[in-house]
Amino acid sequence: MSEAELPEVTTTLVYRLGGLGAIASARFAAAVEPLGIRPKHVALMAVLSAGAAASQLELAQTLGVVASVVVGLTDRLEALGAVERLRDPDDRRRHRLSLTPAGRTLLASCTAAATALDAELTASLSPAEAQSLHRAVGVLASETGLPA
């Protein structure tokens, strides 16, 4: 009978990434909440800004949510004047969403907030550690097909 040496579950990467991710999401949510939006709204605007989706259905697939969720997110962003719903002339069932100048400004504010949080988060790491963390997380993010 072999008795494999196992670490504590709380020290594993998946476990810690799960907990850390929840904290990161909460902090980011708190940072953008004064702007009247939540992280999913930011994700939607980021996809639009990258030109990575046209119709709401495509948006839903890219974001990994269901179509009805995109409706609610878009309603909110439209009310804020951050996005516009434009009928696709080629297929009038479709809405082409477009980021307005106000939306770009809003997205920039979110990016600034995220950058500030990054600085807080990595304050206790050396520059080299912070950089290698950033790089490793980037690799995992692209590998897992994150809505980026």
Next chain:
Amino acid sequence: MSEAELPEVTTTLVYRLGGLGAIASARFAAAVEPLGIRPKHVALMAVLSAGAAASQLELAQTLGVVASVVVGLTDRLEALGAVERLRDPDDRRRHRLSLTPAGRTLLASCTAAATALDAELTASLSPAEAQSLHRAVGVLASETGLPA
């Protein structure tokens, strides 16, 4: 007017940690689901295993959830024979939770599953990258006061 250069929000650490954490949690949840439990149950057992809490109220504080949530988690684990509720003789309002041998076995299975997921997750990283990622995540985890 200075125009600061900002990265895309999707490349920031908080944003990616949020998304990555959601994926990690989902994978871990899928891995322990056949065992009849969810990540929070694992967290509760881990705290008990570490002797980091006695009463259900302490458990709630350590886990960062409300007391009524601990009731449900404990109900489930008790039904599985993984934990026991023992009245505290010093204060009969309190339940001292104790991990049974079956609970230790269950926790070990979860740890093994998490370790396997770690290997998958870091497969595309070099050993050195994986190790530095693990270390950096450990620093952030302890810094943010994760239930560990």
Next chain:
DNA sequence: TATTGTTATACTCTATAACTATA
């Protein structure tokens, strides 16, 4: 009167399903 655990209730988020309009 204060506190531990429990139960009952409400709220948030998301998914499923039914519906409208276009194709």
Next chain:
DNA sequence: TATAGTTATAGAGTATAACAATA
């Protein structure tokens, strides 16, 4: 008839509040 968007409904998860037992 099939599809894009919308609306209506239901489920999971968690928080708040009321309650019972004990201090």
